[in-house]
Amino acid sequence: MSTTDVIILLVAGFLSGAINSVAGGGRVIAFPVLLAFMPAVQANATCMIALGLGIVGSCFGFRQHIPAVRPWLFRFGWASFAGGLLGAWLLTVTPPQSFANLAPFLMLFATLLFMVQGPLRRWAGRHHAPCAAPETPNFAFVAAQFFIAIYGGYFGAGIGILMLAVFGFMGFDDIHRMNTLKTILSAIVTLVAAAYYVYAGLIDWPHAIWVTLGATVGYFFGAHFSQQIPQTRVRQLIVAIGLAISAWMMWKLLA
Secondary structure, eight states: OOHHHHHHHHHHHHHHHHHHHHTSOTHHHHHHHHHTTSOHHHHHHHHHHHHHHHHHHHHHHTGGGHHHHHHHHHHHHHHHHHHHHHHHHHHHHSOHHHHHHHHHHHHHHHHHHHHTHHHHHHHHTSSOSOOOOOOOOOHHHHHHHHHHHHHHHHTOTTHHHHHHHHHHHHTOOOHHHHHHHHHHHHHHHHHHHHHHHHHTTOOOHHHHHHHHHHHHHHHHHHHHHGGGSOHHHHHHHHHHHHHHHHHHHHHHHHO
């Protein structure tokens, strides 16, 4: 890699980490950049492991709420583990060209999910106050988490929004508990998928290392300055970038 390549990867990682800390949706930045250096399947796997460390680290920030959501971690945890593993396996057996053709639509889907993130969060946490814990999730909710995890292991962007919607239907009213459960389950999906990608030899380590370094710094600065940045503006920028990248990827696909 040239010095310019290293700088591009560091900046992409930094922006992705910072955006994830402030509002989420950083994959919209990192994935297309990695796509310029490698095939789509490898770019997806490398992006998963490069940004995954931030998800794991964010679990620590919600540690005080973990006891309250522990009853749901076992069932949802196994569904997340199995779904993430299946999604990662599906990526490895998907013909590279098929995934390359699908990638623009996945990017657009992730961007649209990000666009409705605010309304979904407000709907899911409409009371913003602790309530009696919802009942143990029935089969339908566990199955929903399983399919969300499959998508998460396959591509990953936007799964947190889908989880929050499921938790809202379950009866969760405390947004902090919802975010805690969502963060832990997202970490499970990411880690198991990343581990499978490592096993399958899909990770481009030289590129992953630089993105990870940039993302680590980005997560720190994003968390530190998040209260000083107008999140509405950040979200608008992410949506604009995501739509532009989706349009560019579709243009390349049809060209």
